[in-house]
Amino acid sequence: MHVGFFLAGVAGLTVAVSSAGVYLWQSSQLKSKHPGQAFFKLPSLDSLDRIHRSALGIGIVLFTLGILSRYFLGKKIKRFA
DSSP: OHHHHHHHHHHHHHHHHHHHHHHHHHHHHHHHTOOOGGGGGSOOHHHHHHHHHHHHHHHHHHHHHHHHHHHHHSOOOOOOO
C-alpha cells in the first residue's frame, strides 16, 4: 500500500519538475523573440503553471501518505544479528 503511494507521489513530483523545466525553456524562448518550431506545439505558460501547481500538490500529498502509511500501518521488521 505504501509503495503505491510512494510511486504515485514520485510520478507527481516528476511531472511537476518536467513542467517547470518546460516552463523555463518556453519562457526563455519567448523572451529571446526567436522561438523555435517546438515552441508552438507546447502548452501555454498559464497551462504549464497550472499543471505544475496541481502535480506538485498531488505529488507531495501522495508521498506524505506513503510515509505515514508505512509508519503507522507497516509491520515491524525483525533484524537478524
